[in-house]
Amino acid sequence: MTDHPILAVEALDLRYGRLLALSGVSLRVAEGERVALLGHNGAGKSTLFKAILGFLRPAAGRLAVAGHAPGTDAARRAVNYLPETVAFPRSLTGTEVMRYFSGLRGAGRGDIARLLERVGLAEAAHRPVGGYSKGMRQRLGLAQALIGAPRLLLLDEPTSGLDPISRGEFYGVVAEAAGRGCAVLLSSHGLEEIEHRTDRVAILSKGRLVADGPLDDLASRAALPATIRVTAQDGQADLLQERIGGTRFNGCRLDLSCPPEGTLKLVAELAGLPQLVRDVDLHRPGLADLYRHYSDLAAEEVQP
Amino acid sequence: MIARLLTIAAQEFRLARRNLWVVLATLALAAFALALGFLGAGQGAALKADVLSLTAASLSTLSVYLIPLIALLMSYDALSGEVERGTLALTLATPARRWELFAAKFLAQAVAVGVAIALGFAIAGAAIGATYGVSAAGLVAWGRLVGSGLVLGAVFVAVGLSLSAAAGRTATAAAYAIGCWLILVVLYDLALLGGVIAAGDGVFTTDIFPWLVLANPADAFRLYNLAGFEAAPVSGIDGLARSLPFSAQLPLAVLGLWLAVPVAVGMRLTARIVP
Numbered sequence: 285m286t287d288h289p290i291l292a293v294e295a296l297d298l299r300y301g302r303l304l305a306l307s308g309v310s311l312r313v314a315e316g317e318r319v320a321l322l323g324h325n326g327a328g329k330s331t332l333f334k335a336i337l338g339f340l341r342p343a344a345g346r347l348a349v350a351g352h353a354p355g356t357d358a359a360r361r362a363v364n365y366l367p368e369t370v371a372f373p374r375s376l377t378g379t380e381v382m383r384y385f386s387g388l389r390g391a392g393r394g395d396i397a398r399l400l401e402r403v404g405l406a407e408a409a410h411r412p413v414g415g416y417s418k419g420m421r422q423r424l425g426l427a428q429a430l431i432g433a434p435r436l437l438l439l440d441e442p443t444s445g446l447d448p449i450s451r452g453e454f455y456g457v458v459a460e461a462a463g464r465g466c467a468v469l470l471s472s473h474g475l476e477e478i479e480h481r482t483d484r485v486a487i488l489s490k491g492r493l494v495a496d497g498p499l500d501d502l503a504s505r506a507a508l509p510a511t512i513r514v515t516a517q518d519g520q521a522d523l524l525q526e527r528i529g530g531t532r533f534n535g536c537r538l539d540l541s542c543p544p545e546g547t548l549k550l551v552a553e554l555a556g557l558p559q560l561v562r563d564v565d566l567h568r569p570g571l572a573d574l575y576r577h578y579s580d581l582a583a584e585e586v587q588p
Numbered sequence: 589m590i591a592r593l594l595t596i597a598a599q600e601f602r603l604a605r606r607n608l609w610v611v612l613a614t615l616a617l618a619a620f621a622l623a624l625g626f627l628g629a630g631q632g633a634a635l636k637a638d639v640l641s642l643t644a645a646s647l648s649t650l651s652v653y654l655i656p657l658i659a660l661l662m663s664y665d666a667l668s669g670e671v672e673r674g675t676l677a678l679t680l681a682t683p684a685r686r687w688e689l690f691a692a693k694f695l696a697q698a699v700a701v702g703v704a705i706a707l708g709f710a711i712a713g714a715a716i717g718a719t720y721g722v723s724a725a726g727l728v729a730w731g732r733l734v735g736s737g738l739v740l741g742a743v744f745v746a747v748g749l750s751l752s753a754a755a756g757r758t759a760t761a762a763a764y765a766i767g768c769w770l771i772l773v774v775l776y777d778l779a780l781l782g783g784v785i786a787a788g789d790g791v792f793t794t795d796i797f798p799w800l801v802l803a804n805p806a807d808a809f810r811l812y813n814l815a816g817f818e819a820a821p822v823s824g825i826d827g828l829a830r831s832l833p834f835s836a837q838l839p840l841a842v843l844g845l846w847l848a849v850p851v852a853v854g855m856r857l858t859a860r861i862v863p
Contacts, residue, residue: 337681339862357683365681370674375606376599387595388682428678 288351289314290362290436290467291336296345298328298335305331307491309345313436313467318458320478321471322575323488329471330368332488333438336469337365350435361389364434366425368441368471374414378405378424381413382431391432399427403457419450426457437461439470443477455481475499475571487578495578499571506577508569510547512540514554515563524560528553592684593692600696604662610700613658617708620654621647625716640716640726644733647709648813651737652806656744656773659701663748664765666693667858668758677863690858694742694749694851701741709734733813736843740809743846750854753861773806798834805846808839815839 289312298306306328313319323329334340335347338355349359372381382396400409403423413421422442429437437458443451459481462468472478478485485502487495495502516524516536528550530538542550547566554564569577604610625643667690670676679689713730748765755761780800787793801807815836 334677334862337677339677339680360681360683363681365678367674367677370678372673372675373599373603375603380599380602384595384599385678385682388592388679388684390591390683 290350291469292346292348293332293336294346296332296335296347297343298331298340299343300331304343305491306335306342309488309491309493311469311486311493311496313469315435315467316462316465317484318462318468318470318482319484319486320482321469321486321488322473322475322478323471324473324579327488328491329488330440331491333365333440333469333471336436336438337363361432362435363438364389364429364431364436365438366429366440366442368444370421370425372413372421372424375412377410377412378416378427379409381424382428385428386431389432395431399430400424402430402460403427404453418445419447422446423450423454426454430457430461433464434461434466437466437468437470439468441471441473443472451477475575479571487575489579499574502578503569503574506569506574507544508573508577509541509543510569511567512542512547512550512554513565513567514538514540514561515565517560517562520560524557527557527560589685589688592682593688593695596679596684596689596692597696597699600666600693601700604697604700609662610704613662613701613704614708614711616658617651617654617704618711620650621709621712622715624650625712626719629716629720638723638726639720640713640722641729643712643716644726644729645814648733648736648810651733651740652810653773655701655705655737655740656769656806658704659697659741659744660748660751660765660769662701663693663697663745664752664755664761665758666697666749667752667861668755668761669752671756671861671863672758674863676861680863686858686861687855690749690753690851690855694746694854697745697749698738698742701745702738705737705741706734709737729813736809736812736840739840739843739847740805743805743843743850746847746850746854750850750857753854753857756861772804776804777807802834802839802842805843808842808846812836812839812843 291311291313293309293311296306296309297304309328309332311319311321311332321329321332331340335342336349336354338353338359347354350362352358352362376384378400379396382400383393386393386396397406397409400406403426405420405423405427408416408420413424416424422445426439426442429439439458442458443454446454458468458470468482470478470482475485479499484497485495485499486493487502497505514524514528514530514537516538518536521532521536521538525532525538528538528540530540532538540550551564551566554561621643624646625639628642628646629639667676670679680686709730713734717726747768751764751768752761755764780797784793784797787797802811
């Protein structure tokens with residue numbers, strides 16, 4: 285991270301009437317960095333995006349896009365946006381939609397064909413958007429967001445409804461933009477999707493930022509226990525539970541929860557009990573568990 | 589600024605054309621004008637007026653219903669629909685100013701309604717003129733009708749866009765637009781007539797009523813057209829308004845005011861939209 289991030293959010297509070305939608309959110313995105321913003325529905329992701337675009341006024345805190353206040357000309361020129369749901373007019377062609385946004389951004393029309401080609405819409409460029417599939421409309425949205433070489437890309441759940449292959453291509457285009465120095469902030473529902481595709485993960489829960497860091501750091505910080513599922517030899521389950529503890533399942537199985545650094549020792553111990561143990565299965569915590577851990581952490585904190 | 593304005597206006601006009609609004613409105617206006625012209629032609633001899641003048645007079649009464657309806661139907665969805673579809677957020681994320689957005693949409697839709705009025709009435713006027721002949725007075729009356737019709741269309745486009753900005757949702761905007769049409773075009777006149785009947789020759793009828801008639805943009809349009817035409821068979825509120833105590837140009841000024849105020853209010857409301 286540099287000292288001059290493209291996006292700087294500091295201690296941001298934002299209210300909808302009496303509801304505090306964002307509370308003390310601080311987040312930075314540097315040039316060329318891809319940050320995933322995760323959170324449940326209603327966690328405040330879209331609200332944060334609208335604040336960055338200058339549509340919503342913060343109650344407290346500071347926001348800067350390339351050093352400029354949101355909504356100012358300089359900030360608007362720096363940021364391009366793809367909303368969660370966008371339906372371009374059905375009677376316009378892909379090229380016409382691109383011409384419209386190029387005109388508003390003061391970008392020449394020379395790039396339109398190249399951008400449409402890059403997102404795989406070259407052949408459909410002159411067909412009405414009404415005939416596009418959902419994936420094609422989403423790709424047109426991405427092409428639109430790339431007009432004029434933006435310095436900050438805001439993508440609000442850009443891949444919802446896309447098939448896995450389209451998703452991969454989508455992230456490929458995003459990576460290219462980041463490679464050119466564009467800062468990318470994209471929101472998503474799940475960690476599985478953004479693994480290996482973003483540099484950093486920020487998790488928003490009930491309007492508060494509960495985690496911010498590379499995925500590996502978040503995983504080691506959470507230190508989630510591994511689950512070891514042990515199958516006992518016939519009739520030995522009671523004896524096994526007496527020896528090693530754990531929770532019983534259907535007569536012959538035991539679940540053991542174990543801190544990450546203790547798994548090897550425990551597995552070795554189990555291997556030394558062939559008369560009691562028939563099989564051992566090790567479950568490392570997955571990304572979904574990690575996400576749940578950070579989200580639940582926030583839920584516990586706000587409970588009285 | 590001009591480039592952005594033209595970009596938005598060009599797209600808006602293209603949409604009006606592709607959605608067949610312009611074609612349908614042109615056909616509707618031409619059909620009504622032709623029907624009035626040819627079905628009412630018999631009255632011409634009795635009233636010692638040429639058919640074109642006569643049709644212009646009766647058409648001004650019909651246009652009061654049609655033109656506001658067409659303009660409101662075209663404009664009510666223009667901002668609220670974009671909020672719902674998510675495209676307004678995209679447009680406002682660009683350097684486009686909100687007043688530019690409103691102004692461009694207003695320009696494009698006023699032109700779209702204007703093209704429909706000019707074309708529709710030109711087709712009908714040409715057919716009537718070719719069949720029954722053309723007089724100088726008839727041409728002037730027709731020109732006044734088309735010219736003031738363009739202004740009336742623009743007024744209700746501005747009103748419709750303002751309602752669209754105020755509503756935020758398409759369904760609400762549709763309700764506002766229908767309500768606005770009912771109140772300004774239908775109920776307002778009924779209420780005034782009721783007032784006149786109740787007041788008899790009292791102060792309301794002599795001093796207040798004429799100004800209330802003038803204050804409504806639809807009535808102002810009708811007054812402007814009928815004031816320049818002596819032989820028109822008029823009844824109801826038009827007949828009562830015939831001997832109004834002000835200049836024949838004043839209704840035009842009222843229409844101008846009705847154009848300026850909704851445009852200004854609409855720009856304020858557009859500035860407050862959260863997309």
